[in-house]
Amino acid sequence: MSLLMDLHTHTIASGHAYSTLKENLEQARERGLLVMGISDHSCVPPAPAIPYYLRNFKVFTPYMLGIRLLKGVEANIVDYQGNIDVEEQDLARLDYVIASLHQQNLAPGSRLQNTQAICGAIRHPRVNIIGHPNDGVYPIDFAEVVPLAKQHQVALELNNATLRANAGRERPRELAIEMLELCKQHQTSVIVGSDSHIYYDVGEFSQAKALLREVHFPEALVINHQLERLSRIKIHL
Ligand SMILES: [Zn+2]
Ligand SMILES: [Zn+2]
Numbered sequence: 001m002s003l004l005m006d007l008h009t010h011t012i013a014s015g016h017a018y019s020t021l022k023e024n025l026e027q028a029r030e031r032g033l034l035v036m037g038i039s040d041h042s043c044v045p046p047a048p049a050i051p052y053y054l055r056n057f058k059v060f061t062p063y064m065l066g067i068r069l070l071k072g073v074e075a076n077i078v079d080y081q082g083n084i085d086v087e088e089q090d091l092a093r094l095d096y097v098i099a100s101l102h103q104q105n106l107a108p109g110s111r112l113q114n115t116q117a118i119c120g121a122i123r124h125p126r127v128n129i130i131g132h133p134n135d136g137v138y139p140i141d142f143a144e145v146v147p148l149a150k151q152h153q154v155a156l157e158l159n160n161a162t163l164r165a166n167a168g169r170e171r172p173r174e175l176a177i178e179m180l181e182l183c184k185q186h187q188t189s190v191i192v193g194s195d196s197h198i199y200y201d202v203g204e205f206s207q208a209k210a211l212l213r214e215v216h217f218p219e220a221l222v223i224n225h226q227l228e229r230l231s232r233i234k235i236h237l
Contacts, residue, residue: 003224006203007037007072008098008131008157008193013053014040019199025065031203035227035237037070039098042086043105054090068227068237070095074131076105080113082120084127091126096235098157098193099124100131101138114138118145122154128233129191132159134179136170146182155223155233156188161195163207173211180215189232191223 009024010017028036057071071094075084084099099121133156162172192208194201223229
């Protein structure tokens with residue numbers, strides 16, 4: 001079965017990505033995706049936050065170039081309670097929210113602090129996906145995170161970019177395997193995301209697919225296989 005959706009894509013609006021929305025959509029179509037989500041960073045210092053960018057999403061039509069476009073954001077987790085840096089009035093306009101830890105926005109804490117940060121974000125009612133939880137820069141306790149994600153209808157991301165040799169993360173593969181094994185045990189869904197910062201990476205999932213095969217991960221727990229599975233994580237088409 002193929003992966004039909006990529007909900008982690010960046011455009012030039014992120015400030016450090018290199019393609020336009022149209023280029024990303026064209027690539028999504030070429031790869032046979034049915035749904036693409038746009039998830040530019042909410043804020044990367046020194047760039048300001050992007051409320052005006054989010055507020056003008058009203059210009060989007062539900063389908064562009066034949067692809068169902070979902071309006072999202074990759075919000076930063078900004079403290080160890082798990083608060084994120086997008087205002088509720090802006091979150092309310094979006095189809096989905098990815099919450100991620102990034103070093104520009106929160107210094108890595110202890111394992112306990114990082115885990116509390118992720119768990120706080122999971123409990124946030126607007127958060128649908130935790131971005132790259134296998135980023136070893138922020139060690140977390142997956143035994144705590146994985147069942148909580150299931151309980152709050154949040155998917156943990158299997159991030160293709162972090163699995164690349166040049167990703168500059170710490171032990172991303174080992175941590176992804178640890179996460180996937182616990183997801184199997186707790187029946188927690190994962191979502192594969194490209195984290196593309198240039199058009200040709202949209203829908204590029206080879207590393208993630210290989211890892212899913214390697215650990216015999218159940219197809220039924222991978223959101224990307226069926227559009228209806230988005231409802232498991234509170235996303236409605
Ligand atoms: Zn980025
Ligand atoms: Zn990220």
